[in-house]
Amino acid sequence: MKAADYVASSPLPDEDRTPSPVGAAAHVVIVGAGFGGLACAKALGGGPHRVTVIDRRNYHLFVPLLYQVATAALSPADIAAPIRRVLARYRNVDTVLGEVLGVDRVVRRVRLKDGGHLPYDVLILATGSMYNYFGQDAWAEFAPGVKTIDNARAIRARLLRAFEAAEIEADPERRRRLLTTVVIGGGPTGVEMAGAVAELARFTLAKDFHRIDSKTARVILIEAAPKLLTAFPETLSQYALEALGKLGVEVRLNTKVENIEAGVVVAGGERIEAEAIVWGAGIRAAAGADWLGIAPDRLGRIAVASDLSAPGQDRVYVLGDLARLEQDGEVLPALAQVASQQGLHLGHALKRLDAAALKAGPLTLAPFRYASRGDTAVIGRSSAVFVIGRWSLKRGLAWVLWGLIHIYLLIGFDRRLSVAMQWMWRYLTTEGGARLID
């Protein structure tokens, strides 16, 4: 991280370090280049304001497909687009690779890890979320979530290495343990993960091992609630349960995880030995509330007003998983499409205002309203669920829809093409993709 040294003293060339003088363009700072932050930056693109997007990573990660990296179907690069390239065509939008440590609200500037500062007229926090181990943070080491590329690589390596070890393992007990995977959480992530691992074992790896029958690999999906995919209609939850059953996944409903150690999950009183354990049982907001001195809810979220402004703050807005917003008596879910719609809404609202307004002080923007474009989760080969409004769909057609939607949403056309082709290829051949242990 040598390069970091060189930004320590000066996060941006001088003209940007001094608060923008009256008359000059206003400066909007967006922290986080996830779905929300990126949508907001694009909406502000080509507008009158100067925009700076800060992220710890140089890429926007398409998290909904991360489980396919974890199960050796896609490469990290397939689902990661360089933020800088995505925003390249907007001359008024700058990208900064850096980590935010805090916010100096009085002087209105963001504090960076490298010691630098970044002044803002308007601040937008879109830091997203991370996995929630409900106070049992020690579990994270033994049961990684699927939130970062490193997570996904670690899971992929562990899954593949388990099969390699099983192939040369003489002791049947040990072999059984090596070939057992536990997935915790029956939401979309857990269902997709469990289905993908089962298919990896049943199809992709089946031909490649001579001593073990990879089809004997066990996948156990643990969910505390009485059903899977609680956000979906009953019929679809039921279908998901059956579809996973057909893939050989053992689904344990109404089962609470009591403890996790290295290679061991204790759930519903049972002790399950498994080489790979994957966590998908819930998330909490990333850093943000603390920066603003706001008391978050129990999931670390900031309760925002209908215009996405942070309570008691002047020109500070919060987006996506970090924001807690009720609509029609229900809290909006932590979904990519919620974040994008919020980013779009906020971006457009700010773009309409002039520099003076953004610098003057308190703003009131139009209230945000979420309109669901539909929810979908994939279980496996030609098997998925899709719901929009009162209309719900399952099996092959839902699966095709899921594929088309995700291809469409993938940022970066070359990758879109490459992913589409890889999926097609795997669908026809059941061959695997990026099976690297690293």
Next chain:
Amino acid sequence: MKAADYVASSPLPDEDRTPSPVGAAAHVVIVGAGFGGLACAKALGGGPHRVTVIDRRNYHLFVPLLYQVATAALSPADIAAPIRRVLARYRNVDTVLGEVLGVDRVVRRVRLKDGGHLPYDVLILATGSMYNYFGQDAWAEFAPGVKTIDNARAIRARLLRAFEAAEIEADPERRRRLLTTVVIGGGPTGVEMAGAVAELARFTLAKDFHRIDSKTARVILIEAAPKLLTAFPETLSQYALEALGKLGVEVRLNTKVENIEAGVVVAGGERIEAEAIVWGAGIRAAAGADWLGIAPDRLGRIAVASDLSAPGQDRVYVLGDLARLEQDGEVLPALAQVASQQGLHLGHALKRLDAAALKAGPLTLAPFRYASRGDTAVIGRSSAVFVIGRWSLKRGLAWVLWGLIHIYLLIGFDRRLSVAMQWMWRYLTTEGGARLID
């Protein structure tokens, strides 16, 4: 590396641990799944002997294209094929993920890191090579080579991070340093690396940075000899020099590297400050000679007989970069095609013999003869050199040939297609590929 624990005691199920009884199939053990080892295993595939391929990694790496990973053009998975899948269709060939520590020549077995052993009737060493810092191993930390995926990822991250840091660097001196890359070694690797970095800066990144002009990035190629690509005819060396010049690469010939520290190269008396330093100045053989108690040459190679047998050893053969073989008074170069041809030759020779012969003792196999299929190196967009026999070629046509040959040689058809498509895409758009910092 939890899984490793479980193979510690038993590298293979029992029936494989006891030396194969007379009458049973003979056991050929191949250490290393590079071009040589893999070619040999395939040639033995479907034959009468049991074959076990051991490698520390679960994938065969297409090293000739690794520089494209280092320069954010391809993903690691594009050039890495799971060894197990490549060999899946040969029922008599097993794949073992493991690290060899040594050879017990008397009892004829290979010692594995996990404490297990693997008995052999015939042993084939194809461990390949690594970068040679000519005794200055401390340099490796500051100037990584391009031999492993980790190397390539590290270089990629360093290059991309340097541009990110430069974008927000106020001090011109520091910025200049961040935008300087030094490549050491004027062989194919060095030339390809220097050309690729120059193109990354000139084309791929050009549009993405608003504050710096990425075209001002300096690439310095240092070569101790008076010409580049010494293995190629004079005209092609000359062409490479001019082509790199057109790309803005500063080539320093007759220049010896005196010292390398963090971010500093001292060469030809000059002190060059550079954020990224890449080593491509020569290789030496990997482990192998020591296992056999053979004194290697100064590059760690084992001088083999014309049938590739190791001197003074019974049924032990050496392939590829680890082998030193003279032909017509010249030592064969460390090339993928030399290794593959040797693997193929040895595999076929052994396949013809029966189990009794392989177990009986000293063998004499037909001598190996290398027939060059041509040499090629790429400099950049529609610019390469190609030579076969007395016939040599440069520019666009050589570049197209280079592309076709490498696509053809890439193992794993889905990847082949995907790589071809990505190259096509980048050729048309000058868009980059896998630009991840991790």
